[in-house]
Amino acid sequence: MRVHGRLKALALTVALLTGAAGCSSAAAPAPGPAATPRGATPTPSPTASPTAPVTAVTPEEAAEVFATFTATDNLLRAAGDQRLDMELTRDAEARLTAAAFLSTSGKPPTRAWGSPTLYVPRFPAGERAPWFSVVATRDGHPTVLTFAKAGDWRLGAAARLLPGRELPPVALDPNGYATAIPADDKAITVSPQYLGPLHATVAETGGDGVAAGLIAAGPHTTEVATQITADREKAKKNGFSYDSIFTANDFPVYGLRTADGGALIQYALSRTTTTTTKTAEDDYIPVPSSARWAISAPVVRRTLRLSEVHQYVTSVPASTTRKAAEVIAHDGSLVRAGGD
Numbered sequence: 001m002r003v004h005g006r007l008k009a010l011a012l013t014v015a016l017l018t019g020a021a022g023c024s025s026a027a028a029p030a031p032g033p034a035a036t037p038r039g040a041t042p043t044p045s046p047t048a049s050p051t052a053p054v055t056a057v058t059p060e061e062a063a064e065v066f067a068t069f070t071a072t073d074n075l076l077r078a079a080g081d082q083r084l085d086m087e088l089t090r091d092a093e094a095r096l097t098a099a100a101f102l103s104t105s106g107k108p109p110t111r112a113w114g115s116p117t118l119y120v121p122r123f124p125a126g127e128r129a130p131w132f133s134v135v136a137t138r139d140g141h142p143t144v145l146t147f148a149k150a151g152d153w154r155l156g157a158a159a160r161l162l163p164g165r166e167l168p169p170v171a172l173d174p175n176g177y178a179t180a181i182p183a184d185d186k187a188i189t190v191s192p193q194y195l196g197p198l199h200a201t202v203a204e205t206g207g208d209g210v211a212a213g214l215i216a217a218g219p220h221t222t223e224v225a226t227q228i229t230a231d232r233e234k235a236k237k238n239g240f241s242y243d244s245i246f247t248a249n250d251f252p253v254y255g256l257r258t259a260d261g262g263a264l265i266q267y268a269l270s271r272t273t274t275t276t277t278k279t280a281e282d283d284y285i286p287v288p289s290s291a292r293w294a295i296s297a298p299v300v301r302r303t304l305r306l307s308e309v310h311q312y313v314t315s316v317p318a319s320t321t322r323k324a325a326e327v328i329a330h331d332g333s334l335v336r337a338g339g340d
Helices: 006-021 059-079 082-088 091-102 192-205 222-237
Strands: 117-119 131-138 141-149 153-161 240-247 254-257 263-277 303-316 326-339
Touching: 059 082, 059 117, 059 131, 059 141, 059 153, 082 091, 082 153, 091 153, 091 303, 091 326, 131 153, 131 254, 141 263, 141 326, 153 263, 153 303, 192 222, 192 240, 192 263, 192 303, 222 240
Parallel strands: none
Antiparallel strands: 117 131, 131 141, 141 153, 153 326, 240 263, 254 263, 263 303, 303 326
16 A cells, blocks of 8 residues: 555655755655664564455555655755645644744754654554554654544654653554554553543642552653742742643544553643733743744743643553553643743
């Protein structure tokens, strides 16, 4: 099965335009042999079987989608073409891609990609929204990516494996296909549909209460809550009010069964931080350096609003265990800032 639709057409258009313009930037070379990322299993070679059911996406198609995306994305980044590059992405990844262009004056860095390890769920042939995941080094760091199809294939999620974390082996069937788990899966400690809201609660308030023992402490969970508390106290002393809220929104959630009966869940959260003056109007709010690409002034008079998007991969254990779910991969940044 060949890649078809807008992604393929866009890749051909970019190649023709680049050649016609005599552009010196070239597509990234096809990834050469590379070591399998730590914790990942090698990409399987599905066994040809006359009894194997038809599937909506095959590993061969997934590999072509990944190769087409990486080459085209690099060409468009080098050309500074945000409009066309946005057509390669969707959901949380689209918002981060737009911010990457805006925050670099239209010149985001190109990527260095390694060979992919594919995790392709077996969907029925009539599935209207198939997806698959990839583990590949991106700029030297193992990264988990998920591509989804709704008319055309686009990158919907990407998160870099955190230092010291390992990717648990994904369960594969005899033909090398992975298993996508349902949103209400009961075989793991936290179902995919509840993981984002639970993570948001932990990031805002810590690991007590309803979240106790369900999500492990760490830099993207309880430590964020500690920092929010400290920032709120600091703002209060300076005469400001401060709040920082995490929201699951309607970003898609993707889950793969792991060999130990648990799951790898990939999802995204939005974070909105608001600082407001409570005293005299000359108590201006300083604009952080990370937001100066969106707000040129060094201070704002009354209110500062910062919007971020964060993507995660969390390893969720089987419901038969007493272990907490652990965030093992993350990517995110500021996507919008405003003030008055």
